[in-house]
Structure formats: C-alpha cells, structure tokens
Amino acid sequence: MGSIYLPLADIASDAGLVVKVTSTNAGWERRARSSGGFSAVPLGHMWHHAASSTSMSDEACVNYQVRGNPDNPVGNLTLGRNGDAWPIAGGASNCSGKGGPTKFSRGTCPTDGGNTTLVNTEVNNNGVGEPWSTKLIDAYFAWSNAINTYLGNLAADIVGHAHYTSRKVDPATADAVQGPWKPRSCNSSGTWNLDDMRAECLRRATTTDTPEVPDMTDDQARQLAELWQYCTQRIGAPGQFTDPGGANLNLPWAAAWNWSYISGPIDSKLNDIITRLERLEHAS
C-alpha cells in the first residue's frame, strides 16, 4: 500500500534519453502492481532483458507489459532497441518476483522483495545473442545512473535478474555487447558479470563527457555586475548580489543566471533582458 510514484519520464529525459509515451503506455504515472506505489524510496535498480522475439517492435513489447500480461505492469521502464525509454509504471511493478535477498548501500532488498523495493528495467532484446548496440548500452548505463542518483543511491546499487534468482539469465549475452565496454559472462547463458556492470556504472558516474565551458572574462564579469545592479534597481530586488564562493564573478554564478545570456556579447542582450524583467514586473 505504498504511495511513492516515480517521475520516470523526467528522470529519463534529464539523463538524455528519448522518452516515448503513446496511447500504449499512457497512464504510466499511476500504474502499479496490486500493492500500489513504492512504500519507501527504492534501494536500487534491477537490470533485465525481455527475451523478446527480434521481430517484436518496442511498442508491442510495451503493450504486453502494460496490458497483455494479466499481472501487468511488468517492469517500471523499458528501453527499446535503440535506447528509447518507455515508462511503464511509476509505482511498484511485477518483474523480479521471487528471489533475493540482495544487499544495497542503503539497506537490504528482502527475500521476494524485488518488485516493491527496486526499480525494474526491461530491454527489448532476445537475450540469446541479439546485439546490444553501443547506443543501447549507453542508454542503459545513463538510465541506471540517473535513476539511482534520483533515488539517493550509489551508482553501484544495481543487480541483474539472474544475480537475484537462479530462475533467470538476464541480462545477456555478454558476447553480444557492442562498443568499448566488454563485460565478462558469469555462466553458460552469457549473463553479464555483476562486478563488471557495477564497475562500469561507477566509471560512468565519475566521468563527465561535458566539455569545459570557458569562464567569463573580467570584462564580461564587470558588465554582468553592472547589469545586475541596474536590474535590481529597476525591479526593486533586495540586496546586492555576492558571489557564493566569495570570488570574482565566475562560471557557477553565471550559470545560475542563465549562461546563454552572459556567455556572448552582453550589450546585445541587454535590451532583451530588460524587456523580460519589465514584463515580469508588470505581471507581478
């Protein structure tokens, strides 16, 4: 009888994934297993594959998870073959079932508690050798790290269905993974090695591919300070702004006030900013 429903679409979108919502998965926000939403913030993320036919479309896979299976919803989110994210259920789902217990950084998923204490992700892959494209693998790790970050978990707070129960082999196969990450397999079915999965989650969580944005020049900082002074006088905003770090006006300060307006020639933006502020002033 849980009440926590997760904003899966926003989390996936913020992670850079393409989110797909159609009439097939609409209503995912309040969809859940019979026990409803999560009773507590989920402790981790379980990885699966659907073992679906290679001819099965992503939407057909999702349709099975949402209404084809009498114990729907099956899983919380599904990644399509190209890494698109299909939200299935914001609440607890029916996907992992009997298995465990499994330890995570914030606690232990109890025996048979995977559905109600973990977020479960399916992937439209046959699991017996269908290639996992680099794009799909990147999406899986991006999603895993994003959902664990949102939940306040560590990046390594993951488990595969096969590691949770001997009934399963997913995610697999290791040999079918394309791209630079090459997981070992831990059984004859090609199930990905959990240590390798966790290590890659950690590596990606601590590596940023975002290029460095150059800091403001002193001249830009001076212009920005003058602009701030002018704007606070125009709209009566309280106080003089000070840099949070006590240093010269710099990138974090600028980013907080919309980098796109101060990274270029400020003079050309000034009238636009003032117009917007005046509009706000009149609106209030």
Place this chain on the structure above:
Amino acid sequence: MSDVTFGDWDPADAWGIEPPDEEQATYKLHELRLALDQLVGDRGLPTWDQLDTGAQEMARGIGGVIVRYIIEREPEDATELARTLHDARRYVATSPLPAWDELEPDDRQIGVDLMQIILDWLRRQGALDAV
C-alpha cells in the same frame, strides 16, 4: 520462457510481499468492467479517465471496500466478497440497486466471477499472504 514474445516472464515474477492498495484495486475492477462491457457489445462504459470526479471518487470507495474486506476477513470465497461489494454499491449508488438476493442468477454470477478474478490477481501477487 512462457511467452515467445516476452520470454523473460515467469509467473513467479509477480510475487511480492505487500498488502493490496485501494487505488490499484479500483483500477483493476474498472479494467475488468471495461472488458466485460466490450464482451457484451460495448454499452458505453467510460474509461477511467472519462469518468467525472464524482464517479471516480465513488469507484475508489468501492475499491476501498474490496481492500478492507480482504484485509479484515482474508477471504477464500468470491461469493461473499461479491455480496459485500454489491451491498456497498447499493449504499453509495445514485440510482436504486436491487438487493443481492433479488439479482438475476446470471448477474450474481458475473459479480462472483469478477471477484474471483480480483482474488486470483491478488493471490498471484502475494497480497493475500501479506495481510
């Protein structure tokens, strides 16, 4: 590997350790009523989102009756659950409903069958073991 289109599914995957939720019981019952409506030739039962707020609230009340009954009595008998639910509907219905015993046998059976589906659904997911 029970389904060629989704081989990862295993009925044991539905097992859990938490009691039923009133909101989800309400949705499930409405889903079943919609399926029934289609079977009898689409008499125009609205989808959940098409129901107005009052109708949704009333439906939630029915879902609440189901869950409270299950938690308090741990039922095995779908007939008693159907009778209880019907009595609850009579209490909150905007138009008069006949008493359970006055219903046509077929109508009673439909109610019993619906409740049996609900009980089976909860049983498969461990909800009855958790109450």
